[in-house]
Amino acid sequence: MPLLRRDFVGLIGGMVAAPVVTNPAMAAPAAATVDPAAAPASQPSAYDFAFDRPGGGRIALESYRGRPILIVNTATNCGFAGQFATLELLWQRYSRRGLMLLAVPSNDFGGQEPLDGQAIADSAKSNYGATYMFAEKTKLRGPSAHPFYRWAALRKPGQVPSWNFHKYLVGRDGDLVGGFATATDPIGPELVQAIGRELATG
Secondary structure: OHHHHHHHHHHHHHHHHOOOOOOHHHOOOOOOOOOHHHOOOOOOOHHHOEEEOOOOOEEEHHHHOOOOEEEEEEOOOOOOOOHHHHHHHHHHHHHHHOOEEEEEEOOOOOOOOOOOOHHHHHHHHHHHOOOOEEOOOOOOOOOOOOHHHHHHHHHOOOOOOOOOOOEEEEOOOOOEEEEEOOOOOOOOHHHHHHHHHHHHOO
């Protein structure tokens, strides 16, 4: 009897110490192993993109890391083409404080950019005094849209370009601050205050 009693107590103790798991999903998972190569990549920023330069070469936004960047889709035959001149006023006022301004000509809205290449920047300079940087004519909409514009549409889906002279402001951290509609005055308070806030963070 003492032997039987000892075996019975040992059996009960073993059941308490190691309970039976009837549902495999309830079992404790094995220790996870992390493969660094399989880790998710960091989220893209504006610094991951570049635009073609008229006449060849690339305009890498990475080159302007740490500076606010204003990117404006333009068209020389647009009724808002007078903004070439007010963008120049903005550029003259804030470029010394760190603002980068890039004009991105496009024919996507109303077919209002008949020129190509360096002729676009030359026209904007001769007619409106524009001295800021121009990219090559670029596609902004549809499956062949420039990657920056596809990224910006994901970041701010309610603030995408609907016409020429839409403005995107990229912050000092490379993220998208926001989009500003065509009618937004380049030297009006809405855009100027947004740029001022970014400049003040430096």
